[in-house]
Amino acid sequence: METKIVEIKKDNLNKEVLNEAGRILRSGGLVAFPTETVYGLGGDALNPESARKIYEAKGRPSDNPLIVHICETQALEALAEDIPEPARLLAERFWPGPLTMILKKTRRVPEETTGGLDTVAVRMPSDPIALELIRQAGGFVAAPSANRSGRPSPTCAKYVIEDMNGRIEMILAGEDSTIGLESTIIDLTSSVPMILRPGFITGEMLENLLGRVETDPNVLGKEGKEPPKAPGMRYRHYAPRGELIIVQGSPQKVIGQINELAAESLSQGKKTGIICAEETLSAYRADSIKSLGRRQEEETIARQLFRILREFDEEGTEVIFSEGFSEAGIGQAIMNRLLKAAGHRVIQV
Numbered sequence: 001m002e003t004k005i006v007e008i009k010k011d012n013l014n015k016e017v018l019n020e021a022g023r024i025l026r027s028g029g030l031v032a033f034p035t036e037t038v039y040g041l042g043g044d045a046l047n048p049e050s051a052r053k054i055y056e057a058k059g060r061p062s063d064n065p066l067i068v069h070i071c072e073t074q075a076l077e078a079l080a081e082d083i084p085e086p087a088r089l090l091a092e093r094f095w096p097g098p099l100t101m102i103l104k105k106t107r108r109v110p111e112e113t114t115g116g117l118d119t120v121a122v123r124m125p126s127d128p129i130a131l132e133l134i135r136q137a138g139g140f141v142a143a144p145s146a147n148r149s150g151r152p153s154p155t156c157a158k159y160v161i162e163d164m165n166g167r168i169e170m171i172l173a174g175e176d177s178t179i180g181l182e183s184t185i186i187d188l189t190s191s192v193p194m195i196l197r198p199g200f201i202t203g204e205m206l207e208n209l210l211g212r213v214e215t216d217p218n219v220l221g222k223e224g225k226e227p228p229k230a231p232g233m234r235y236r237h238y239a240p241r242g243e244l245i246i247v248q249g250s251p252q253k254v255i256g257q258i259n260e261l262a263a264e265s266l267s268q269g270k271k272t273g274i275i276c277a278e279e280t281l282s283a284y285r286a287d288s289i290k291s292l293g294r295r296q297e298e299e300t301i302a303r304q305l306f307r308i309l310r311e312f313d314e315e316g317t318e319v320i321f322s323e324g325f326s327e328a329g330i331g332q333a334i335m336n337r338l339l340k341a342a343g344h345r346v347i348q349v
């Protein structure tokens with residue numbers, strides 16, 4: 001399939017292009033588009049055939065449900081039943097924005113979109129391109145991240161093109177994602193709301209609005225006995241091609257341990273990389289050393305993580321050692337993605 005790749009800018013929306021993209025979606029085709037979290041791979045959420053095409057283009061197991069994107073809160077009524085009060089509060093407070101809610105689905109939502117579940121995941125993004133595209137498409141766009149299954153989510157157009165060129169009808173090549181991590185997912189079908197995937201909207205922000213909120217123990221991989229509530233969490237995710245190992249502990253010990261491991265890997269002739277904070281960048285020796293940002297600047301770290309994992313792939317890095325990062329605030333989402341990318345290989349020093 002020939003993929004039409006069109007450049008697009010947030011502050012100068014090309015309505016003609018968005019109209020064409022909307023028509024593709026309404027006729028059952030797929031369009032990748034920018035959002036503030038990561039790039040999405042969109043299809044008509046109410047068309048089972050579109051959902052099947054999304055799974056195929058991504059190479060994603062079809063029991064891994066999709067998030068339905070809307071452009072006005074009103075659209076929730078068509079997708080969800082028995083909408084509880086907390087959902088209305090959350091929508092008012094955090095939409096448009098990086099928050100996905102799990103609710104009981106209506107019959108209008110096909111099971112192909114929800115991976116066979118009787119619940120539906122819904123989000124209203126804030127990116128103006130995404131919002132206008134959803135409007136042009138008729139209001140309901142199912143969109144997982146626009147990467148091939150298992151790879152780091154794309155936060156810039158270049159990586160969407162790398163993964164999706166030739167597999168879908170159109171790519172809207174916009175600017176880099178401003179947040180860089182996927183949305184926070186909160187399940188509102190249980191008696192106490194439960195965070196299934198941490199993100200830019202933190203547990204504390206949600207608790208401030210709702211009172212008690214629980215977090216799925218799988219979020220930081222501490223449990224493992226109970227299967228995760230969010231089905232996609234079972235699969236290997238976000239992973240670079242090389243082997244990734246996280247080293248955690250006191251800063252001096254971490255530096256020593258990573259340098260020791262890197263030296264050993266280099267001596268075996270392996271292309272070796274290191275992920276660290278800006279503050280410790282000059283302490284390391286390896287083929288490729290990348291800083292995610294200053295430790296205090298969590299938002300920068302979040303925005304850069306997936307891009308940096310992809311850059312190691314481009315360089316052909318075979319082994320990567322990463323410092324650990326704080327789990328406070330957005331840090332929980334950062335460490336959740338980093339741990340998954342590493343397949344939970346952690347060395348504690």
Ligand code: AMP
Nearest residue numbers: 065119120121143144145230231232233
């Ligand atoms: P992605 O679109 O790639 O960010 O992934 C969407 C993720 O949302 C899935 O992998 C699931 O973990 C989660 N999700 C979507 N729908 C549901 C649902 N109905 N119940 C629980 N989790 C869901």
Ligand code: MG
Nearest residue numbers: 144145153182
């Ligand atoms: Mg994804």
